[in-house]
Amino acid sequence: MIRIDLSTAPTILLAPRVRLEAPRSEHAAAFADGVAATMPVLACVAWGLRPRDVEWAQQFCEDDARSVAAGEDLVFHVFERADGGWVGRIDVHTIDRKAARGEIGYVGDVRRAGRGLMREAALAVIELCFERVEAMSDARNARALHFAETLGMQREGVLRHHERDPQGALCDMALYAVLRSDARSMRP
Numbered sequence: 001m002i003r004i005d006l007s008t009a010p011t012i013l014l015a016p017r018v019r020l021e022a023p024r025s026e027h028a029a030a031f032a033d034g035v036a037a038t039m040p041v042l043a044c045v046a047w048g049l050r051p052r053d054v055e056w057a058q059q060f061c062e063d064d065a066r067s068v069a070a071g072e073d074l075v076f077h078v079f080e081r082a083d084g085g086w087v088g089r090i091d092v093h094t095i096d097r098k099a100a101r102g103e104i105g106y107v108g109d110v111r112r113a114g115r116g117l118m119r120e121a122a123l124a125v126i127e128l129c130f131e132r133v134e135a136m137s138d139a140r141n142a143r144a145l146h147f148a149e150t151l152g153m154q155r156e157g158v159l160r161h162h163e164r165d166p167q168g169a170l171c172d173m174a175l176y177a178v179l180r181s182d183a184r185s186m187r188p
Helices: 025-041 054-069 117-128 142-150 180-184
Strands: 012-014 018-021 074-080 086-096 101-108 132-138 154-164 170-179
Touching: 012 117, 018 117, 025 054, 025 074, 025 086, 025 101, 054 074, 074 117, 086 117, 101 117, 117 142, 132 142, 142 170, 170 180
Parallel strands: 101 132
Antiparallel strands: 012 018, 018 074, 074 086, 086 101, 132 170, 154 170
């Protein structure tokens, strides 16, 4: 069963080193800057194929805020508590309320990578909501798959020729999942 009503989900989550905030238009500049810095490693993400500006990020944040207010998705921008810098964005989408599961997505600023900040944030989100959280990624996206494993997710299989990649070719998608009870033991 779903643990929270998404329409009344917290708009702020605190973890030891990060602060997660529901999307607001004020996040747009930091989001655009972080995505711009990360573009070279976003080849498997359709919206990561071309440069994005603050106007794009503003619209993205506004769309996310509407989705969150309607209780359709969970979305958080992640900021480092020490300096307030943008660390990344985490969302939970493709939600099946009856089965108490959702799919997590994430993008982090590569300039803050390697310190476990996104991991800390993602574990806080996983603990917040569903019994089962899934991650699905292009099977060639080693960074995303490795991140899923650091969250305690287990590889459950590969969906062959499941989606089109950003270049339009059919690609295999790797499916990972974690149960909230398992993720709880991973939290710092």
